[in-house]
Structure formats: C-alpha cells, structure tokens
Amino acid sequence: MNIKTRHIWLILLALFAIVLPLILDSPFARHVLIVILLYSILGEAWSILGGYAGLLSFGQAAFFGIGAYTSTFLLINWGVSPWIGMIVGGFLAVLAAICLAYPCSKLQGHYFAIATLAFAEGLRIIFLNWNAVGGARGLDPPILPTSLWYLEFHESKLPYYYLLVLFLAVVMLAMWKLNSSRLGYYLRALRESNNAAESLGVNTKNCKVIATCISAFITAIAGTFYAQYVLYIDPASVMQLKLSIEIVLVTMFGGVGTMFGPLIGASFLTSISEIFRVVLGGAGRGMDLMIYGLLIMLISTLKPDGVWGLVTERLGRRPGKEKAKTSGE
Numbered sequence: 466m467n468i469k470t471r472h473i474w475l476i477l478l479a480l481f482a483i484v485l486p487l488i489l490d491s492p493f494a495r496h497v498l499i500v501i502l503l504y505s506i507l508g509e510a511w512s513i514l515g516g517y518a519g520l521l522s523f524g525q526a527a528f529f530g531i532g533a534y535t536s537t538f539l540l541i542n543w544g545v546s547p548w549i550g551m552i553v554g555g556f557l558a559v560l561a562a563i564c565l566a567y568p569c570s571k572l573q574g575h576y577f578a579i580a581t582l583a584f585a586e587g588l589r590i591i592f593l594n595w596n597a598v599g600g601a602r603g604l605d606p607p608i609l610p611t612s613l614w615y616l617e618f619h620e621s622k623l624p625y626y627y628l629l630v631l632f633l634a635v636v637m638l639a640m641w642k643l644n645s646s647r648l649g650y651y652l653r654a655l656r657e658s659n660n661a662a663e664s665l666g667v668n669t670k671n672c673k674v675i676a677t678c679i680s681a682f683i684t685a686i687a688g689t690f691y692a693q694y695v696l697y698i699d700p701a702s703v704m705q706l707k708l709s710i711e712i713v714l715v716t717m718f719g720g721v722g723t724m725f726g727p728l729i730g731a732s733f734l735t736s737i738s739e740i741f742r743v744v745l746g747g748a749g750r751g752m753d754l755m756i757y758g759l760l761i762m763l764i765s766t767l768k769p770d771g772v773w774g775l776v777t778e779r780l781g782r783r784p785g786k787e788k789a790k791t792s793g794e
Contacts, residue, residue, distance in 0.1 A: 486623055504735050516716070523578055526709040530703040532686055548614070557685070559678045566678070571670075592700045601700065636683055715727060719772055
C-alpha cells in the first residue's frame with residue numbers, strides 16, 4: 466500500500482468515524498461506540514508496554530483509577546475543571562509508574578506481570594479503605610449544567626463520542642511517531658532480547674520506565690473521560706483486575722504493537738460484552754470473558770499477530786516487518 470492510498474484510507478476512516486454515530490442514533494448504540502473508543506485508547510496505551518517493549522502488564526487499572534479519582538476529587542472539593550484534573554491525574558499516574566517501573570526494571574516475563582498485578586491490587590485496597598476518597602462508597606461527581614469546561618453533556622452522548630475520537634486520533638498519531646522514533650527502535654530491541662539490547666548500548670532500565678510512564682499518562686486521561694461520562698466511580702469499577710485483563714485481551718485480539726489492532730479488538734470484544742450485558746443481565750456475568758478467552762485461544766493458535774496481522778497479510782505485508790528479499794525472489 467503506497468502513501469497516497471494510505472492517506473485515502475485514513476480520510477475515509479475519519480469520515481466514517483464522523484458519520485457513524487449519526488447513522489446509529491440510538492442511545493445504546495452510541496454508548497457502545499463510546500465504550501469501543503475508550504477501550505481502543507486503553508489498548509493503544511497498553512500496546513506501548515506489551516507490544517513495543519514486550520512487558521506484560523496487568524496493572525493498567527491502577528493508572529486508570531488514579532486518573533478517574535484525581536479529576537473527580539478535585540472537581541468535588543475545589544470545583545477544578547476535569548481538563549485540569551486530567552493533566553494532574555496524568556502526572557500522578559506517571560509518578561506511580563516510576564514507583565512501579567524503576568524497582569521492577571530488572572524483572573521480565575511473568576515476574577513483571579505479577580509485580581504489576583500486585584501493585585494494582587494493593588492500590589485498589591488502599592482506595593477501598595481510604596475515607597477521604599469515599600472508600601468503598603466511591604465518589605459522585607456533581608451534576609453540573611452542560612458544559613465543555615466541566616466535561617458534562619446531558620442532552621446527547623455525541624460530544625463524548627467526538628472528544629474520544631479526537632483523543633484516539635492523537636494517541637494513534639503518537640503511536641505512529643513512536644514506531645519510527647529512536648525510542649521505538651529501542652523498545653523493539655528490548656522486546657526481542659533484553660540482554661542483546663543492553664549489549665548494543667540500550668539503557669533498558671530507562672526504556673522500561675519511559676514506556677510505563679507514557680502508557681500510564683494516556684491511561685489516566687482515559688480514566689478522567691470515564692469518570693465524567695458515567696458520573697460515578699468506586700474501586701470496583703475503575704481499579705478492578707477485570708479491567709486490566711480486558712485491556713490485555715482487547716489488544717492481543719486486535720494485534721499487539723500495531724496502530725489499528727486495539728481499535729479492531731475493542732470493536733469486536735467490547736460489542737460482545739455490552740450486548741451480553743444487556744441481553745443476559747446478571748445471569749450472563751462472566752460470559753463475555755469466557756468468549757474473550759475462546760477468541761484469544763483461536764486467534765493465538767491460528768494467527769498470533771492478531772486480527773490486524775491477518776488483514777495486513779491479506780494486503781500482502783506484515784505489520785512492522787519487511788518481507789525478506791532474497792536473490793531467488
């Protein structure tokens with residue numbers, strides 16, 4: 466696919482994103498679209514760790530919760546705009562990421578995964594028992610008049626949708642830049658072999674910390690959007706392990722380390738989850754995760770590159786890899 470064709474496809478995709486909620490105009494359909502965009506952003510953030518650096522993290526819910534709680538707490542107590550709270554929450558998530566990544570920089574594989582899981586669960590328990598942030602009761606952002614400044618829209622879900630489309634576009638552009646940057650090459654070297662990367666002069670500790678911080682910042686911003694969208698947060702909704710697992714599954718299904726993989730994964734899996742939630746209600750609790758697991762097993766067996774890998778293979782290329790050319794070709 467040449468550059469001109471790629472630009473045409475990107476323009477068509479942008480137009481499709483703009484028109485889609487006008488076609489699917491029911492509140493439930495628009496809600497599903499918003500959730501898809503939210504998980505796409507979370508998947509892109511996780512892909513920086515799992516796709517580029519090869520670090521399996523189950524701690525994304527901690528950063529998501531930090532972003533949601535920070536903006537909500539500032540809004541309730543001091544009337545601070547969620548836009549400002551979003552940035553503050555992002556930097557607090559970065560501090561938390563440094564506290565996690567720096568001492569765990571020597572860990573690899575399942576050891577790093579266990580460390581991130583323990584970190585997220587520990588933070589969830591702290592918030593569960595912290596009365597200043599509502600404890601187990603959680604926090605209710607005040608219902609204010611419709612305003613972009615306070616990120617509250619009561620007449621229609623469309624503003625939430627278009628803001629998330631814009632945010633996702635910015636994140637995907639950042640991922641595209643990262644792919645061709647020096648840091649991107651360092652992270653891919655780290656993914657292939659930690660020892661080999663160090664032997665080539667790559668500071669693997671710094672790379673792990675930077676990747677975790679970038680991922681945490683994006684995830685925390687998504688947490689603020691979620692808090693203002695649902696207008697209620699508690700540790701069970703924004704810091705639970707299930708959220709971290711869903712982020713991993715969405716990214717793996719769509720394609721780890723690819724720009725469009727998380728969007729494809731979120732479109733499939735999130736739609737399934739929301740449909741089961743509405744159709745089966747409480748009786749279907751956990752059914753979406755069972756289907757997630759089955760789909761992940763199938764895609765891992767048949768196409769480890771994910772759905773996006775299958776698409777790009779059909780188009781005659783593989784994501785992030787150049788086909789080897791030999792004299793016999």
